Amino acid sequence: MTMRYLPLLFLLLLIPGRMTAQGDLPGEAGKYYASQDYARAAEMWEQVLASGKESAEIYYNLGNAYFKMGDHVRAILNYERARLLAPQNDDIAFNLTIANQSVVDRIEELPRPFFARWMTSLAQKASADGWARLSSATFLIFLILLGSYLFSRSALIKKVAFFMAIAAILLSLVSFFLARQNHIHLKNRTGAIIQCPRSTIKSSPSDTGTDLFLIHEGLKVEITDSLDSWKEIRLPDGNKGWLKDSCLVRI
Amino acid sequence: MFRKTVIIAVMVLLGFRLGAEETRLVMSAPNAVAVGDQFRLTFNINQRGENLTLPDLSSFDVLMGPSFSSSTSIQYINGKSSQSQDFAYTYILRAKETGSFTIRPGSIEVDGKIYQSNALTIQVVSGQAQGSTAQGGQAQTDTPSGSGEAEASSATISKSDLFIRLELSRRQAWKGQQIIATVKLYANPNLPLAGFEEVNLPTYEGFYTQDIEIPQQINFKREVYNDKIYQVGILKKTVLFPQQTGTLTIRPFSITTQVQQRVRQRSFFDDFFTGVQTVRAKLTSDAVTVSVKELPPAPAGFSGGVGEFRISPELDLNEVTTNDAVTLKLHITGNGNIRLIQTPQLNLPGDFEQYDPTVTDNVRASDAGVTGTKTIEYLFQPKYEGTFKIPPMTFSWFNPQSGQYERQSTPEYELKVTRGSGDAGTGTVRQLRKQDVQSLGQDIRYISQKQERLHPRGSSWFGSTYFWSVYLLGAAAFAVFFVVYRKKMEENANIALVRNKKASRVARRHLKVAAGHLRQNQDEAFHDALLKAIWGYLSDKLGIPLANLRRETATEGLEAAKAAPELIDKMLAITDQCEYARFAPAAGNKAMHELYDRAAEVITTLEKQIKKQ
Numbered sequence: 001m002t003m004r005y006l007p008l009l010f011l012l013l014l015i016p017g018r019m020t021a022q023g024d025l026p027g028e029a030g031k032y033y034a035s036q037d038y039a040r041a042a043e044m045w046e047q048v049l050a051s052g053k054e055s056a057e058i059y060y061n062l063g064n065a066y067f068k069m070g071d072h073v074r075a076i077l078n079y080e081r082a083r084l085l086a087p088q089n090d091d092i093a094f095n096l097t098i099a100n101q102s103v104v105d106r107i108e109e110l111p112r113p114f115f116a117r118w119m120t121s122l123a124q125k126a127s128a129d130g131w132a133r134l135s136s137a138t139f140l141i142f143l144i145l146l147g148s149y150l151f152s153r154s155a156l157i158k159k160v161a162f163f164m165a166i167a168a169i170l171l172s173l174v175s176f177f178l179a180r181q182n183h184i185h186l187k188n189r190t191g192a193i194i195q196c197p198r199s200t201i202k203s204s205p206s207d208t209g210t211d212l213f214l215i216h217e218g219l220k221v222e223i224t225d226s227l228d229s230w231k232e233i234r235l236p237d238g239n240k241g242w243l244k245d246s247c248l249v250r251i
Numbered sequence: 252m253f254r255k256t257v258i259i260a261v262m263v264l265l266g267f268r269l270g271a272e273e274t275r276l277v278m279s280a281p282n283a284v285a286v287g288d289q290f291r292l293t294f295n296i297n298q299r300g301e302n303l304t305l306p307d308l309s310s311f312d313v314l315m316g317p318s319f320s321s322s323t324s325i326q327y328i329n330g331k332s333s334q335s336q337d338f339a340y341t342y343i344l345r346a347k348e349t350g351s352f353t354i355r356p357g358s359i360e361v362d363g364k365i366y367q368s369n370a371l372t373i374q375v376v377s378g379q380a381q382g383s384t385a386q387g388g389q390a391q392t393d394t395p396s397g398s399g400e401a402e403a404s405s406a407t408i409s410k411s412d413l414f415i416r417l418e419l420s421r422r423q424a425w426k427g428q429q430i431i432a433t434v435k436l437y438a439n440p441n442l443p444l445a446g447f448e449e450v451n452l453p454t455y456e457g458f459y460t461q462d463i464e465i466p467q468q469i470n471f472k473r474e475v476y477n478d479k480i481y482q483v484g485i486l487k488k489t490v491l492f493p494q495q496t497g498t499l500t501i502r503p504f505s506i507t508t509q510v511q512q513r514v515r516q517r518s519f520f521d522d523f524f525t526g527v528q529t530v531r532a533k534l535t536s537d538a539v540t541v542s543v544k545e546l547p548p549a550p551a552g553f554s555g556g557v558g559e560f561r562i563s564p565e566l567d568l569n570e571v572t573t574n575d576a577v578t579l580k581l582h583i584t585g586n587g588n589i590r591l592i593q594t595p596q597l598n599l600p601g602d603f604e605q606y607d608p609t610v611t612d613n614v615r616a617s618d619a620g621v622t623g624t625k626t627i628e629y630l631f632q633p634k635y636e637g638t639f640k641i642p643p644m645t646f647s648w649f650n651p652q653s654g655q656y657e658r659q660s661t662p663e664y665e666l667k668v669t670r671g672s673g674d675a676g677t678g679t680v681r682q683l684r685k686q687d688v689q690s691l692g693q694d695i696r697y698i699s700q701k702q703e704r705l706h707p708r709g710s711s712w713f714g715s716t717y718f719w720s721v722y723l724l725g726a727a728a729f730a731v732f733f734v735v736y737r738k739k740m741e742e743n744a745n746i747a748l749v750r751n752k753k754a755s756r757v758a759r760r761h762l763k764v765a766a767g768h769l770r771q772n773q774d775e776a777f778h779d780a781l782l783k784a785i786w787g788y789l790s791d792k793l794g795i796p797l798a799n800l801r802r803e804t805a806t807e808g809l810e811a812a813k814a815a816p817e818l819i820d821k822m823l824a825i826t827d828q829c830e831y832a833r834f835a836p837a838a839g840n841k842a843m844h845e846l847y848d849r850a851a852e853v854i855t856t857l858e859k860q861i862k863k864q
């Protein structure tokens with residue numbers, strides 16, 4: 001009996017898959033990249049992004065093109081953007097590591113508690129939508145198991161269905177929260193890349209503020225506050241200071 | 252075979268001709284004279300000739316000639332005699348005016364054949380202040396020691412009479428371009444030079460140098476410098492390669508010479524014993540500057556060569572077995588700073604054992620610069636079988652003549668490697684050595700080929716209507732399903748379950764009725780009740796409606812419920828007996844009792860057997 005409803009439920013899962021036609025601009029750009037005309041490839045990918053659409057692949061490829069052109073700052077920026085969309089892609093992580101080698105500043109990251117680290121690394125196993133899909137799918141599986149528990153005549157089936165239903169609802173909850181976490185990252189985009197070759201971080205949002213430290217282009221920082229054209233940034237080592245927003249690009 | 256013989260024969264014949272028979276007319280005269288000087292113009296020939304035709308000598312006064320002389324020399328070497336003859340025609344000429352004159356070839360007839368001499372160029376300069384006409388005859392002598400009758404001059408020697416000079420083939424050069432530096436000693440022909448002491452040759456700072464071999468014996472030649480005739484001796488020749496850019500200065504260097512001078516007589520005896528005194532004169536050169544230009548930006552594959560080069564590669568084997576050594580030889584031939592060329596890198600695929608290349612040069616310095624060959628041997632061993640490509644090497648050099656870089660590439664070689672016999676197993680397990688993967692370079696990973704669909708910026712499926720609707724619709728569907736299905740389920744479960752549970756109770760009630768009929772000896776009613784008890788029980792227990800219950804369906808149902816076959820037979824026997832008794836009574840009370848007991852037993856056993864499952 002339950003089998004009759006399954007295809008219907010899975011159909012619901014597939015609904016978000018709307019196709020978007022964009023010509024073959026990305027494919028064309030790939031050809032230019034292959035023939036080492038990086039500048040033109042980058043230009044075409046930028047065009048795709050300018051149309052308001054995005055995907056991790058486009059950012060990743062654009063980052064590659066900028067890297068090959070020697071523009072490491074923009075390469076890092078685009079890799080970071082790609083990573084927000086697809087944190088699980090190891091190609092992006094690898095190229096980002098290589099591009100980060102050209103960043104002058106060496107910063108010791110602030111140590112974080114182990115569960116926070118586990119949480120982050122678990123969350124990065126899939127994108128926000130990936131977790132969301134897992135969450136909704138396990139929720140539906142939970143309903144099916146609940147049904148089998150309630151209506152099964154066999155005691156064995158009831159027992160198995162009961163424990164599996166509990167596992168499914170837990171998995172669904174966990175993946176829901178991971179999806180939410182990734183989604184918040186994606187929405188807020190608090191990360192930023194330093195654009196100016198050298199920038200002095202001030203203690204207050206004005207030019208008269210005390211110079212705190214000097215950072216270089218390509219460094220990833222977090223924006224924690226803003227005032228007029230000034231942004232309060234936090235470095236990975238926990239240091240905070242103010243910087244003119246012309247020196248920053250949001251990821 | 253025949254062709255070879257012919258070639259050898261021809262060569263032998265040619266050799267004879269060259270060695271013994273060649274007839275040459277040689278015209279010789281000093282290459283520099285002063286106006287009014289007399290000098291000799293000589294024609295030498297090794298065979299007797301006739302009709303010597305003189306070239307046009309209108310620029311000179313012919314004072315005398317021709318005076319003919321001949322000489323014959325016979326040599327015995329190792330028992331072989333060789334004879335050579337020399338015939339000389341000498342004219343004495345006098346230069347009339349200054350300038351450079353070319354004497355065209357003269358000719359002579361020998362055995363009906365006409366031989367032409369070489370041409371000569373004579374430079375005539377204005378008369379030297381201290382030159383005397385008497386010295387003219389001595390012009391041919393190449394060493395000044397013969398002109399001992401020089402004027403008795405003061406103890407000082409004028410700088411214009413004796414000096415040293417560094418002559419460079421060019422004063423402007425590219426970095427690395429070769430410059431030929433010649434250290435020359437200039438001496439007035441009338442100055443009796445006795446020898447040298449303390450020769451401090453120039454130190455060429457900022458240059459890589461290579462000496463040109465010159466004869467040990469200094470050969471003096473006549474040369475005109477600043478409109479004066481000098482005896483010029485070459486002390487040293489060096490090829491210079493500038494290693495720095497900008498203006499390089501070659502610092503002055505000095506030589507101490509010994510000059511014989513006639514001293515004034517102090518007494519009669521003085522003259523007798525020491526008429527000539529040797530004087531030391533220290534000569535110092537001027538500093539010379541060279542301006543060196545930096546090379547234009549170098550292309551890839553430039554290895555420092557400046558000059559003209561050619562490369563010729565040579566691979567000794569095309570097909571090898573594993574662990575055989577293969578040599579790729581690269582010959583760099585040409586003219587320029589061969590010694591300073593760096594070894595071009597051979598980038599082999601990673602699975603070759605590559606050794607340091609060995610480099611040998613074979614170079615010679617001459618007036619044309621440094622020429623020769625640099626041979627680089629790249630030795631490597633293929634370790635695995637397969638077909639490998641040896642990538643081309645590009646050698647690029649700077650040509651100072653054109654001011655441009657030139658390049659030449661080696662071809663791409665293909666190397667076939669088969670498994671060597673040494674690797675073949677000898678029954679034992681081959682020792683395999685695991686290797687770390689060689690890291691050849693680092694680069695970012697290639698672009699993604701996936702054409703993932705694009706979605707609007709900032710949008711995400713999480714939190715969208717679709718996302719929430721999955722949960723809501725899922726839950727709603729479950730609720731509907733639950734309500735609908737639960738009712739039906741309850742109904743189904745009630746009927747079947749209740750009937751099943753009540754089956755034995757109903758059967759027992761029927762049996763009780765049957766027992767009542769038995770007591771009252773109502774045959775027909777008893778059998779009816781007994782049948783009702785059995786059929787009713789089976790209908791309830793097996794879930795088969797009474798209307799459908801027959802012998803066959805009951806048997807099937809019981810078999811499906813895994814009742815024992817003899818029990819089924821027993822039960823069928825009871826029903827048969829009941830049916831039979833209904834139409835043919837008078838079985839007796841005892842038989843009916845027995846039938847009742849059997850029916851009760853069958854129902855009890857069935858109840859137990861079916862419940863067990």
